[in-house]
Amino acid sequence: MTILSLYASEEQKRRYFGDVISQGALFASLGSEPAGSPNSPRFYVETSLSKTANGYRLNGEKHFCSIGTAAAYYFAFAMIDGTTGPRDGLVSVVVPKGTPGVTLSETWNSMSMRATASHSISFCESSVANEHIIGAPGEVVVGGVGSEYVVGYAAIYLGIAEAAYEFARDYARTRVVKPDTRPISHSPLMQRYMGEMSVNLEAARLMSMQAAMTARPGVPERVFALQQAKYFSVETAMKVTDIALRVCGGRGLLKDFPLERYYRDVRAGVVMFPSTDFLLLQIGRTELGLRVNE
Secondary structure, three states: OHHHHHHOOHHHHHHHHHHHHHHOOOEEEEOOOOOOOOOOOOOOOOOEEEEEOOEEEEEEEEEEEOOOOOOOEEEEEEEEOOOOOHHHHEEEEEEEOOOOOEEEEOOOOOOOOHHHOOEEEEEEEEEEEHHHEEOOOOHHHHHOHHHOOHHHHHHHHHHHHHHHHHHHHHHHHHOOOOOOOOOHHHOHHHHHHHHHHHHHHHHHHHHHHHHHHOOOOOOHHHHHHHHHHHHHHHHHHHHHHHHHHHHHHHHHHOOOOOHHHHHHHHHHHHOOOOOHHHHHHHHHHHHOOOOOOO
16 A cells, blocks of 8 residues: 555556445455565566566566455556566556466465465466556565565564463463462562563564654665564564463463464564564674675
């Protein structure tokens, strides 16, 4: 939606935002590809657009198409044939559901985020009209707007960590293990666990707030803050769910409790693009004054 609001024409905005308001239309965002690496410092897109008399032909395969079964539109990145890189060839494409040549394969059978139904989608000679192209080639890369979604990831993983903390806290307050007569919250070890989780959560909240309020979309300072926030929120979520499991013990593994889902879901954060290794690489390059690759 950020890319549409910044780069779509007024006619495109009226159409797509109008569908969202009047029909509740959902957009599935397609970025990941089989050829991509979550740790690569380079942005690589194999999905291609070839020019035709009336528009373009779209070919390629995308992975992790969350809510794809319910979406009215697929929002995808593709490279125009004959271009040399993202700065001159990357375009955003809106493909309506039901377009010929678009196939959704129900491949999602994941340890984490099972409810997202992030299936795979392939495009085979799918016709794309000119009015379905958003902005000019490379505009998203040059503007740095593609990083804006990262603040959402930071908030999601922080939210899961907060839920795990609250569950562990309530569990400790009420769980009594015989022959003791008091809840396990009276144990110094449990108190230490709660303190460690609390401090890490507060640090992650402050970092995410800083990222959300820094400058304006696309500027280097904001991109840097977003990268730091996503990295730290994921690391915090991993740490907090680990500690929460120790608080709850073996019962925390049971599907009777939500903690086992929290524990599984946050494991996706380290590889969900931008991955932890990619983020640390970019953050380190920025701190050293080196050029950050798209």
